[in-house]
Amino acid sequence: AQKITQTQPGMFVQEKEAVTLDCTYDTSDPSYGLFWYKQPSSGEMIFLIYQGSYDQQNATEGRYSLNFQKARKSANLVISASQLGDSAMYFCAMREGGITGTASKLTFGTGTRLQVTL
Amino acid sequence: NAGVTQTPKFQVLKTGQSMTLQCAQDMNHEYMSWYRQDPGMGLRLIHYSVGAGITDQGEVPNGYNVSRSTTEDFPLRLLSAAPSQTSVYFCATNRGGLSNGYTFGSGTRLTVV
Numbered sequence: 001a002q003k004i005t006q007t008q009p010g011m012f013v014q015e016k017e018a019v020t021l022d023c024t025y026d027t028s029d030p031s032y033g034l035f036w037y038k039q040p041s042s043g044e045m046i047f048l049i050y051q052g053s054y055d056q057q058n059a060t061e062g063r064y065s066l067n068f069q070k071a072r073k074s075a076n077l078v079i080s081a082s083q084l085g086d087s088a089m090y091f092c093a094m095r096e097g098g099i100t101g102t103a104s105k106l107t108f109g110t111g112t113r114l115q116v117t118l
Numbered sequence: 119n120a121g122v123t124q125t126p127k128f129q130v131l132k133t134g135q136s137m138t139l140q141c142a143q144d145m146n147h148e149y150m151s152w153y154r155q156d157p158g159m160g161l162r163l164i165h166y167s168v169g170a171g172i173t174d175q176g177e178v179p180n181g182y183n184v185s186r187s188t189t190e191d192f193p194l195r196l197l198s199a200a201p202s203q204t205s206v207y208f209c210a211t212n213r214g215g216l217s218n219g220y221t222f223g224s225g226t227r228l229t230v231v
Binding site (some may be wrong): 052093 | 210
């Protein structure tokens, strides 16, 4: 079974609008962390935001926020006021707490390509 | 402060050749790992290490070998390159702890012909 599912291969959003990128996950470990990474066309992986399974509040980092719904096992990324520079591939990833070694593994979804238009 | 340095950035190999992808970090992170990125498949874990002298297999380890003799270096060896190993390879480091983010190298684009 897929541990991380991103069902939107591609998304379009107009500049200055908000957009939500979906991510659902599957784990039986009560301790886990969820990450979002941005990959622009240049290829580097840029860390955006983190949410821990025990965090009471949704994570926010500037224009990025994470809509964390633990019971539904979803961790959607919300980008507010989209900019042209937000056009990129976005990956959701999970790290399970578990035993040492397991905690060093990051499992990725297949990504969503976001295109911001004028 | 270089962070995570991967070399080379680009490489073309012939089928059957061997080579080593280098990864070096100056952040004193215990955890290091190698991922490959293929179109439509996200990043998949090849091998990882939780410290010097300790390595383990990830999701797609076949055809690759690793060792970790120092904290700083984590080379990935392709023993006999195959066209299926054409991919972009990323090295990532982490200092441990569930909430700590991973730092990625800039990637190596490998083509096997």
